[in-house]
Amino acid sequence: MAASSLLRSLTRHARGASAYHRHQPWSPFSTTAAAAGAGARRDEESKGFPGLGPTAKGEKARVVVLGTGWAGSRLMKDLDTGGYDVVCVAPRNHMVFTPLLASTCVGTLEFRSVAEPLARIQPAVSKSPGSYFLLARCTGVDPDAHMIDCETVTDGEKDTLEPWKFKVAYDKLVFACGAEASTFGIHGVTEHAIFLREVHHAQEIRRRLLLNLMLSDVPGLSEEEKRRLLHCVVVGGGPTGVEFSGELSDFIIRDVKQRYSHVKDYIHVTLIESGVRLVQGIVKDVQPNKLILDNGEEVPYGLLVWSTGVGASPFVKSLRFPKSPGGRIGIDEWLRVPSVRDVYAIGDCSGFLESTGKDVLPALAQVAERQGKYLASQLNRVIKAGGGHADSEAEADPGPPFVYKHLGSMATVGRYKALVDLRQSKVR
Amino acid sequence: MAASSLLRSLTRHARGASAYHRHQPWSPFSTTAAAAGAGARRDEESKGFPGLGPTAKGEKARVVVLGTGWAGSRLMKDLDTGGYDVVCVAPRNHMVFTPLLASTCVGTLEFRSVAEPLARIQPAVSKSPGSYFLLARCTGVDPDAHMIDCETVTDGEKDTLEPWKFKVAYDKLVFACGAEASTFGIHGVTEHAIFLREVHHAQEIRRRLLLNLMLSDVPGLSEEEKRRLLHCVVVGGGPTGVEFSGELSDFIIRDVKQRYSHVKDYIHVTLIESGVRLVQGIVKDVQPNKLILDNGEEVPYGLLVWSTGVGASPFVKSLRFPKSPGGRIGIDEWLRVPSVRDVYAIGDCSGFLESTGKDVLPALAQVAERQGKYLASQLNRVIKAGGGHADSEAEADPGPPFVYKHLGSMATVGRYKALVDLRQSKVR
Numbered sequence: 050m051a052a053s054s055l056l057r058s059l060t061r062h063a064r065g066a067s068a069y070h071r072h073q074p075w076s077p078f079s080t081t082a083a084a085a086g087a088g089a090r091r092d093e094e095s096k097g098f099p100g101l102g103p104t105a106k107g108e109k110a111r112v113v114v115l116g117t118g119w120a121g122s123r124l125m126k127d128l129d130t131g132g133y134d135v136v137c138v139a140p141r142n143h144m145v146f147t148p149l150l151a152s153t154c155v156g157t158l159e160f161r162s163v164a165e166p167l168a169r170i171q172p173a174v175s176k177s178p179g180s181y182f183l184l185a186r187c188t189g190v191d192p193d194a195h196m197i198d199c200e201t202v203t204d205g206e207k208d209t210l211e212p213w214k215f216k217v218a219y220d221k222l223v224f225a226c227g228a229e230a231s232t233f234g235i236h237g238v239t240e241h242a243i244f245l246r247e248v249h250h251a252q253e254i255r256r257r258l259l260l261n262l263m264l265s266d267v268p269g270l271s272e273e274e275k276r277r278l279l280h281c282v283v284v285g286g287g288p289t290g291v292e293f294s295g296e297l298s299d300f301i302i303r304d305v306k307q308r309y310s311h312v313k314d315y316i317h318v319t320l321i322e323s324g325v326r327l328v329q330g331i332v333k334d335v336q337p338n339k340l341i342l343d344n345g346e347e348v349p350y351g352l353l354v355w356s357t358g359v360g361a362s363p364f365v366k367s368l369r370f371p372k373s374p375g376g377r378i379g380i381d382e383w384l385r386v387p388s389v390r391d392v393y394a395i396g397d398c399s400g401f402l403e404s405t406g407k408d409v410l411p412a413l414a415q416v417a418e419r420q421g422k423y424l425a426s427q428l429n430r431v432i433k434a435g436g437g438h439a440d441s442e443a444e445a446d447p448g449p450p451f452v453y454k455h456l457g458s459m460a461t462v463g464r465y466k467a468l469v470d471l472r473q474s475k476v477r
Numbered sequence: 478m479a480a481s482s483l484l485r486s487l488t489r490h491a492r493g494a495s496a497y498h499r500h501q502p503w504s505p506f507s508t509t510a511a512a513a514g515a516g517a518r519r520d521e522e523s524k525g526f527p528g529l530g531p532t533a534k535g536e537k538a539r540v541v542v543l544g545t546g547w548a549g550s551r552l553m554k555d556l557d558t559g560g561y562d563v564v565c566v567a568p569r570n571h572m573v574f575t576p577l578l579a580s581t582c583v584g585t586l587e588f589r590s591v592a593e594p595l596a597r598i599q600p601a602v603s604k605s606p607g608s609y610f611l612l613a614r615c616t617g618v619d620p621d622a623h624m625i626d627c628e629t630v631t632d633g634e635k636d637t638l639e640p641w642k643f644k645v646a647y648d649k650l651v652f653a654c655g656a657e658a659s660t661f662g663i664h665g666v667t668e669h670a671i672f673l674r675e676v677h678h679a680q681e682i683r684r685r686l687l688l689n690l691m692l693s694d695v696p697g698l699s700e701e702e703k704r705r706l707l708h709c710v711v712v713g714g715g716p717t718g719v720e721f722s723g724e725l726s727d728f729i730i731r732d733v734k735q736r737y738s739h740v741k742d743y744i745h746v747t748l749i750e751s752g753v754r755l756v757q758g759i760v761k762d763v764q765p766n767k768l769i770l771d772n773g774e775e776v777p778y779g780l781l782v783w784s785t786g787v788g789a790s791p792f793v794k795s796l797r798f799p800k801s802p803g804g805r806i807g808i809d810e811w812l813r814v815p816s817v818r819d820v821y822a823i824g825d826c827s828g829f830l831e832s833t834g835k836d837v838l839p840a841l842a843q844v845a846e847r848q849g850k851y852l853a854s855q856l857n858r859v860i861k862a863g864g865g866h867a868d869s870e871a872e873a874d875p876g877p878p879f880v881y882k883h884l885g886s887m888a889t890v891g892r893y894k895a896l897v898d899l900r901q902s903k904v905r
């Protein structure tokens with residue numbers, strides 16, 4: 050078949066030069082746009098308001114959720130979308146089933162098995178005219194105006210996508226933006242180590258491991274260099290670090306032995322645990338090819354996975370709400386941010402204020418999911434009582450507080466075996 | 478479970494500073510190392526020869542294959558590994574089933590379905606002591622010395638992997654390194670367009686498409702910008718371009734309608750075909766957000782896929798062998814490079830010399846695979862006749878030449894339909 054006979058088509062798109070500005074110049078929120086209703090997205094833009102304006106009486110109230118982790122996903126799943134519109138603002142359009150993430154690094158599971166698109170958790174964001182998933186980060190909050198500032202996420206896009214700024218007005222705002230891996234201020238961690246919290250981390254680990262296996266087989270390489278390339282170092286002896294080390298060991302025992310038989314005797318795994326004191330730990334410095342421990346020893350590595358604890362992200366640190374011990378967004382027993390109206394926080398980014406007398410809960414998926422579920426039922430109850438909109442009076446009685454009951458912990462240890470701890474000891 | 482009680486381990490790897498040079502200084506090939514046998518990889522390194530030295534009498538002859546495409550994979554699959562060791566040097570450790578690549582871009586198929594690891598095609602590269610897959614590129618050839626220069630592939634590695642240089646001696650050398658997408662010298666193609674020849678291209682297309690769909694739903698975006706973001710332009714009306722456009726259309730009609738209902742009316746596809754004259758074509762310039770056609774028209778796009786024809790790669794252009802019309806490595810009717818001994822070329826990188834009186838075959842998978850099969854049977858026949866080693870006398874009679882018979886062409890057009898052309902017209 051001659052190429053030209055298959056198809057010829059040419060569409061004319063000639064437009065003026067002004068068509069190629071990537072976004073409208075930003076103009077301040079105008080109260081005229083405030084009265085616009087659900088069908089007025091085009092009107093908002095033409096009136097000079099880049100964003101979603103406040104909902105009008107008679108329209109559904111809008112819950113804005115920041116984050117798609119365990120807490121945010123559970124909240125959005127259970128929310129009554131007959132009563133609320135849901136607008137989710139997050140840099141990630143899927144939830145990650147974190148307990149199985151370590152298993153994707155070596156192919157025990159595929160990446161798609163641990164990533165659940167938000168649109169399947171809460172279909173309204175795809176189908177409902179007033180509900181959205183927006184691939185963006187929140188950059189600031191104005192609680193009096195009930196407004197957040199946002200910026201689209203275009204990390205890694207070469208040249209064509211600058212971030213767009215826009216605003217979203219909320220009736221209810223929920224922080225569910227999680228925590229961040231702690232580097233303890235150790236130089237070189239961010240540049241040279243791979244974390245294990247997202248699918249792209251697991252993909253990078255898998256890619257690097259396979260690359261090192263292939264490169265180690267190149268003729269002329271020194272023994273020392275072969276061993277360095279195939280030394281996998283895992284820092285952090287908690288569940289993530291142990292599960293990943295277990296998966297890696299299985300991979301070595303079964304797969305490397307068969308498929309990389311030339312180099313199977315060189316590959317080894319080291320797990321480094323910093324100890325119970327939770328200080329800067331034993332790793333003092335991280336360089337491109339080796340760790341330096343605090344006793345001066347050097348540990349050459351080809352792959353470095355950093356799976357220590359988590360802490361408050363820079364975004365959470367930047368928020369001017371009162372904080373819990375440990376620096377998370379401070380909440381009361383009803384998961385509200387008590388200094389303002391209509392703002393809540395759940396999951397790893399939140400912690401009970403000291404004034405509640407309750408200890409900050411651990412940063413666990415179980416806690417986050419339970420809080421998401423509780424908050425959804427709270428918000429759904431409010432809608433039924435005729436409330437939901439900003440500054441509504443109908444929400445004077447918050448009902449029963451959130452109480453966490455730990456059901457147990459599990460961790461895989463490789464070879465399809467696991468450990469289970471059913472002692473209810475997590476609430477300190 | 479307290480983290481510290483699960484596992485504590487610390488391995489001492491303290492070595493001197495010299496351990497951290499990433500590779501041995503390269504030293505020239507020494508004839509002492511030449512006598513080293515199959516079990517002497519460590520000896521080669523300690524004698525200062527970074528690479529695989531020539532095979533000795535009594536050892537298996539070594540076939541070095543450059544490339545893991547249709548031609549190289551078929552050759553390696555059929556090669557008699559009882560008689561030959563196979564050393565494959567290529568920047569890619571898998572074969573890509575190219576006819577289905579377009580279908581992975583929108584999720585009709587998964588990427589893993591079109592990538593076949595070389596180790597499954599020819600297990601000897603994993604299991605046999607003298608056979609290798611080396612993730613590297615050939616950078617030069619010395620036909621008299623029967624030696625190639627190589628450099629490991631570490632594209633994209635941030636800071637820890639510089640390429641290592643090494644040499645490989647061959648008894649038989651086969652160029653199967655393929656062709657490259659043609660840009661016709663048009664400015665901006667390499668920077669802004671995505672080709673569709675490798676799995677990572679398909680992954681990039683999928684990622685960009687989904688990113689644009691999400692970003693187009695951001696409030697405050699102009700209509701114009703929404704339309705630009707969701708305009709997918711495909712340049713090249715051959716099978717690849719048409720199949721990809723068909724997949725994209727299916728995706729729009731079925732999936733975008735349901736899952737991105739807010740923006741379903743903005744997404745559209747344009748296929749641009751340059752015409753039979755095969756000159757620079759209608760596209761004159763490619764900029765980050767738009768194409769310029771040669772009549773001055775501007776075509777704004779959010780995604781640009783470049784699927785025109787292929788031509789000789791810079792590596793092939795650099796080789797000093799006589800070339801065919803069109804610039805491919807010149808071969809005789811037995812697929813040999815006739816100006817030297819023990820060198821062959823198959824697939825898109827090869828073409829009949831004018832002196833054979835035969836037309837250069839089209840750059841098709843069918844041709845490449847047939848040539849790989851033929852060459853394997855040629856080489857296997859040689860081994861049985863007692864030849865195989867470099868400069869062997871036993872190969873005076875090359876037997877029947879290679880004859881290509883085209884069996885037909887197929888292309889999918891979306892919705893699980895296809896066109897088939899059974900006219901035997903490909904041999905011009």
